[in-house]
Amino acid sequence: MLKECIKGLNIQPSGTYVDVTFGGGGHSRAILNELGPQGRLFVFDQDENAKANLPDDTRVTFIHSNYRHLAKYLRLHKGIPADGILGDFGVSSHQIDTPERGFSIRFEGRLDMRMDPRADLSAWEVINTYSREQLTDLFFKYGEISNARRLAAAIMEAREVAGKIDSTSDLADLARPLSQGKGAKYLAQVFQALRIEVNDEIKAIEEFLIQTPQVLRPGGRLVIMSYHSLEDRPVKNFMKFGVLSGEPEKDLYGRYDCPWKLITRKPIEASEEETADNSRARSARLRIAERI
Numbered sequence: 501m502l503k504e505c506i507k508g509l510n511i512q513p514s515g516t517y518v519d520v521t522f523g524g525g526g527h528s529r530a531i532l533n534e535l536g537p538q539g540r541l542f543v544f545d546q547d548e549n550a551k552a553n554l555p556d557d558t559r560v561t562f563i564h565s566n567y568r569h570l571a572k573y574l575r576l577h578k579g580i581p582a583d584g585i586l587g588d589f590g591v592s593s594h595q596i597d598t599p600e601r602g603f604s605i606r607f608e609g610r611l612d613m614r615m616d617p618r619a620d621l622s623a624w625e626v627i628n629t630y631s632r633e634q635l636t637d638l639f640f641k642y643g644e645i646s647n648a649r650r651l652a653a654a655i656m657e658a659r660e661v662a663g664k665i666d667s668t669s670d671l672a673d674l675a676r677p678l679s680q681g682k683g684a685k686y687l688a689q690v691f692q693a694l695r696i697e698v699n700d701e702i703k704a705i706e707e708f709l710i711q712t713p714q715v716l717r718p719g720g721r722l723v724i725m726s727y728h729s730l731e732d733r734p735v736k737n738f739m740k741f742g743v744l745s746g747e748p749e750k751d752l753y754g755r756y757d758c759p760w761k762l763i764t765r766k767p768i769e770a771s772e773e774e775t776a777d778n779s780r781a782r783s784a785r786l787r788i789a790e791r792i
């Protein structure tokens with residue numbers, strides 16, 4: 501949905517834009533194509549490897565940081581007010597396809613899953629040091645796994661027997677018999693839950709979202725692509741009501757303060773053509789809002 505994202509940003513040639521998930525740089529390159537010589541683009545990625553994809557272009561500034569520190573770094577680089585912010589959540593195909601990063605069920609690799617290789621917590625620590633309760637909780641909350649308790653028990657038992665669980669295939673072998681006929685889908689849920697925990701993904705999204713109104717100028721656009729309901733829920737709520745969860749506080753007249761005008765009432769989904777080429781697009785939800 502590259503085209504829809506770029507259209508959603510409503511790019512002004514001399515404007516200031518922010519791509520908070522630079523990754524392979526595909527979206528950034530499309531933004532640069534629309535920007536004039538005075539335009540500026542700030543790109544964030546917590547994975548320094550993404551730097552290798554930077555175009556040789558003086559309009560771009562790379563910020564090696566988690567987007568949860570959006571306002572701090574934009575202030576530092578004089579990037580406020582911005583005219584548009586783009587987020588394309590999750591891991592990049594490069595990260596998934598690098599076996600030693602440990603993101604994928606498809607490859608043998610040490611359990612890692614850190615998007616930021618400087619971070620202390622890896623999937624290995626989670627699987628080998630978390631308590632039964634912590635494991636149950638994260639599989640239930642982040643993987644929506646119905647037999648989370650049984651999975652946590654199997655991990656505790658394997659830890660006792662083998663001493664440790666080292667690799668993606670160790671974990672997959674252990675989880676597969678519990679998949680209740682769901683096969684690869686179950687394993688994907690297990691890996692997703694771990695990845696969200698390791699990278700503290702939902703809190704990072706929430707902290708990022710609440711900074712966006714102070715960073716954007718009135719009329720500026722927020723364009724977000726999410727890939728599962730845990731990511732999409734806070735985005736949807738925040739754009740609709742100006743709060744991350746629940747109902748907003750209303751005044752005596754039943755009105756509430758929301759900094760956004762919705763550009764998409766319903767999320768945009770990828771076309772059949774795009775999902776045929778790109779399986780990740782199948783679960784993508786694009787939401788766009790404009791700062792009032």
Ligand SMILES: C[S@@+](CC[C@H](N)C(=O)[O-])C[C@H]1O[C@@H](n2cnc3c(N)ncnc32)[C@H](O)[C@@H]1O
Nearest residue numbers: 521523524525526527545546547566567588592
């Ligand atoms: C789905 S990829 C983005 C792909 C990109 N839009 C492109 O066109 O190539 C997500 C990227 O965002 C980065 N990322 C994910 N969560 C992040 C966070 N909280 N802070 C900073 N970067 C993050 C990942 O390291 C990854 O490189």
